[in-house]
Amino acid sequence: MNALSAKTASSPAAILAASTDEAFRAGIKAWFAQELPRLAGDRYRAAEMQRLAFRREWEDHVCRSGLSGLGWSEAVGGRPLSLTRQAIYHQEYARAKAPLAVNLIGHGIVGPTLIAFGSQEQKDRFIPKLLSNEEIWCQGYSEPNSGSDLASLATRAERRGDVYVLNGQKIWTSFSHLGDWCFLLARTSSEGPRQRGISVFLVDMRLPGIRVRPIRQITGEADYGEVFFDDVEVPVACRLGEENAGWGIAMAAANFERGTYFIPRIVRLQTELEDLVRLAATTERDGRPVIHDPLVRDAIARLFCDAHALRLHADRMLKQAEEGVPPGVEGSAVKLLWSETHQRLFDLAMDIMGPAFQYGPQEKLAPAEGLWHRDYLWTRAETILAGTSEIQRNIIAERGLELPR
Amino acid sequence: MTQGISTAYSDQVLRDAAARTLAEAAPNAALAQGADASTAFAENHWRLAAEMGWTGIMVPESHGGLGLGLAETADIVEEMGAQLFCGPYALSAVLLPGLASHFGAVGDALLRELAEGSVRLGVATAEPKSDAEGRVALPLVEHAAGAGHILHLVREEGGVSFVLYRTAGATSRALQPMDPTCPIASVTLAPDAEIARVRCGHDEAERLLLPIHILTAVELVGIARAAFERAVVHVRQRKQFGEVIGRFQAIKHRLADGFTLLSHARLAVSDAVQRPGDLDAAQIARVIAADAAMKITADCIQLHGGMGFSWETDAHFYLKRARRLHASFGGTAALRKRAGDRFIESLLTTDCDRLRKADAGREEVV
Structure with a gap:
């Protein structure tokens, strides 16, 4: 089949208005299948499409085609969409092997949090530029001495008339070098319990006194960094919610993605597992394909079983979210299973590589231009970010099993 | 405590009734005192199952049974796992x-007797041998005591044979079992013991075995759940270093892993019960449930310390x-x-097909 004989995909507006979920799925699938190769052109290769420039270009295209703000109300300019259809969207996005977005914090966390807690003025100011992807957000949570113990954060915001004066340092801030705005937690009081002295600020990253220093990651890339705040004057209008009410907002923000957060990741894991089988079938060792090695086959079978459990979890969490059941500690169990399974998958890929393991992640001669190598290293982050595995286990034991703190 | 962990597969009333009934008959205390499961318990438990109508749960109503499905049976079997029921229930x-x-x-006759509770199947798990007089000797039979029939699965080239023997005229010798809730024996059958033989392709x-895999998974979840709850109760009470040991992170993390495994197993097993014809669902459920149960039951001993080894x-x-x-x-x-x-x-097959089709397409163009 050639491109000319292919049917043209419907417009995003028509797809969103599909009368059935099946029609919605078919529509969005066709749209990705048409637009991704069209935009990528001769960059339509997994490794090329993972480059930051293309990720941004693709995300801008998706948003400006009218596929942002999915599930947000029309009042803020969003596109109301059932959770089931949001899940379908994310599934097909991952199946199309479309690259991860850049503005994940903006669309996944900042938008819903603004809609829930923001003033009208704040919504009017920020939501349209989120929908069009004109402003990229980063998240200022961790500090050098406040990682897992987030409530100990020490970056101070002192009120002086119409502004808060910000002093301190954030670290491991994803996309800090690209961020136009930062969703930031800072200490506004040192009295009482630590959690009650924290506020949320929406900080323009171009304000005087802000300095960003990218940090090179183990992948060799520098997608995150340190941010220094030196007497930065943030207008009072950029405080989100009440003063000292930031902890509750941060906790709510963490919950916004719960229903659909894992769906794209789990679908992606499934497609990666399929690619892994193909890698093992096309890699030879001692004159025969690695896929014939019984140890490799057993490791694949184990991953297949775990991927099955993950899919069932995703379905259940989505169903619960649709029924309005508040997320429990199951989210922590899924995070553990997902991150640890994902690490095992890429460990196995490196085993399959054999001597080709030695290529660095940016070496174009490596299989798939180094993508396996890059993602192998990247999976080490997944048991750390968004609550380390140790914190997830504490949450399960203390909240789920009610063991003493 | 463990969030929806005893949610029923079919009906919560049935589930709760099974849990209550089986808890009253649970053999834990007596077995712990050294009682032998092959005698009193196996008899009592089977009588109980017959009285409750459980033996005939999947027997058609035309044969005197309840004609219910796998989900109802699963509710009973999970509680049987949790309460250490002694008997060849799922098999029969x-x-x-x-x-x-x-x-x-x-x-036909067996089904009617099963519904009444008078049929109990032993299962031969090791290869039979024939002695000099041509009698079949089964070296390892589960639940032989009290069983009127013994089923043996013979894996052969191209398929499986299900062979049914009757135990009349057999001689049997009780052996020491690894699992005290499952008595074993060696059995030498009478010469005309084979009463039916069915050969099936793979x-x-x-x-035919799918429901057994599913219910084995269900029972493993029941076992894992019971061991897990026991461990959690223990670490909340036991004090060392002046603290309840459940406060220590090493203990918390072990239990968090148990909770995680148990939640995967519950989901996989529920899914398999709801889709009883699906090969992947059934086989994977059993794999996941076994992994969870093996880890959790071992951890339960570990968390009980020295007393766990007694x-x-x-x-x-x-x-x-x-x-x-x-x-x-x-x-x-x-x-x-x-x-x-x-x-x-x-x-790999789909990939090959796709390549073949692509090749065919090229030829047409040429």
């Missing part, structure tokens, strides 16, 4: 109704029972291998 109540139609008139055998603390019964089910009907590893092989082959 589930596999026999599936096989009966293949056994003809013998099967696919048909796989289909016979009189009942933690070891769960480990031993989980270990037995992990190995039963060909074992969990073989199921994982089959599921994995299917996944790999389906993927």
Whole structure:
């Protein structure tokens, strides 16, 4: 089949208005299948499409085609969409092997949090530029001495008339070098319990006194960094919610993605597992394909079983979210299973590589231009970010099993 | 405590009734005192199952049974795992109704007796030997005591044979079992003991055994759940270094892992119960449930410390029972291998097909 004989995909507006979920799925699938190769052109290769420039270009295209703000109300300019259809969207996005977005914090966390807690003025100011992807957000949570113990954060915001004066340092801030705005937690009081002295600020990253220093990651890339705040004057209008009410907002923000957060990741894991089988079938060792090695086959079978459990979890969490059941500690169990399974998958890929393991992640001669190598290293982050595995286990034991703190 | 962990597969009332009834008859204390399951318990438990109508749960109403499905049976079986029921329940109540139609008139009679509770199947798990007089000797039979019939699965070239023997005229010798809740014996059968034999291809055998794999998974979840709850209760009470040990992170993390495994197993098993014809769902459920039960029952002993290693603390019964089910009907590893092989082959076959089609397309163009 050639491109000319292919049917043209419907417009995003028509797809969103599909009368059935099946029609919605078919529509969005066709749209990705048409637009991704069209935009990528001769960059339509997994490794090329993972480059930051293309990720941004693709995300801008998706948003400006009218596929942002999915599930947000029309009042803020969003596109109301059932959770089931949001899940379908994310599934097909991952199946199309479309690259991860850049503005994940903006669309996944900042938008819903603004809609829930923001003033009208704040919504009017920020939501349209989120929908069009004109402003990229980063998240200022961790500090050098406040990682897992987030409530100990020490970056101070002192009120002086119409502004808060910000002093301190954030670290491991994803996309800090690209961020136009930062969703930031800072200490506004040192009295009482630590959690009650924290506020949320929406900080323009171009304000005087802000300095960003990218940090090179183990992948060799520098997608995150340190941010220094030196007497930065943030207008009072950029405080989100009440003063000292930031902890509750941060906790709510963490919950916004719960229903659909894992769906794209789990679908992606499934497609990666399929690619892994193909890698093992096309890699030879001692004159025969690695896929014939019984140890490799057993490791694949184990991953297949775990991927099955993950899919069932995703379905259940989505169903619960649709029924309005508040997320429990199951989210922590899924995070553990997902991150640890994902690490095992890429460990196995490196085993399959054999001597080709030695290529660095940016070496174009490596299989798939180094993508396996890059993602192998990247999976080490997944048991750390968004609550380390140790914190997830504490949450399960203390909240789920009610063991003493 | 463990969030929806006893949610019913079919009906919560049935589930709760099974839990209550079985808890009253639970053998833990007596077994821990050194009682022998092969005698009083097995008899009592089977009588109880018959009185409750559970033995005939999947027997058609036309044969005096309840004619219910796998989900209802699963509710009972999970509680049987949790409460250490001593008897060949799933095998008799589930596999026999599936096989009966293949056994003809013998099967019809067996179903009626099963519904009444008078049929109990022993299962031969090791290869038989024939002695000099041509009598069949079964070296290892589960639940032989009190069983009127013994079922033996023979894996052969191209398929499986299900062979049914009657025990009349047999001589049997009780052996020491690893799992005290599952008595074993060696049995030498009378010369005319074989009363039915059904040969099935692999696919048909796989289909007949699916409900057994699913219910084995269900029972493993019951065992894992009981061991897990026991461990959580213990670490909340036991004090060392002046603290409840449940406050220590090493303990918390072990239990968090148990919770995680148990939640995966529950989901996979519920899914398999709801889709009883799906090969992947059934086999993977059993793999995941066995992994969870093996880890959790071992951890339960570990978390009880020195007392966990004693016979009189009942933690070891769960480990031993989980270990037995992990190995039963060909074992969990073989199921994982089959599921994995299917996944790999389906993927590589589709790829080949796609390439072939692409090649064909090129030829047309040329």
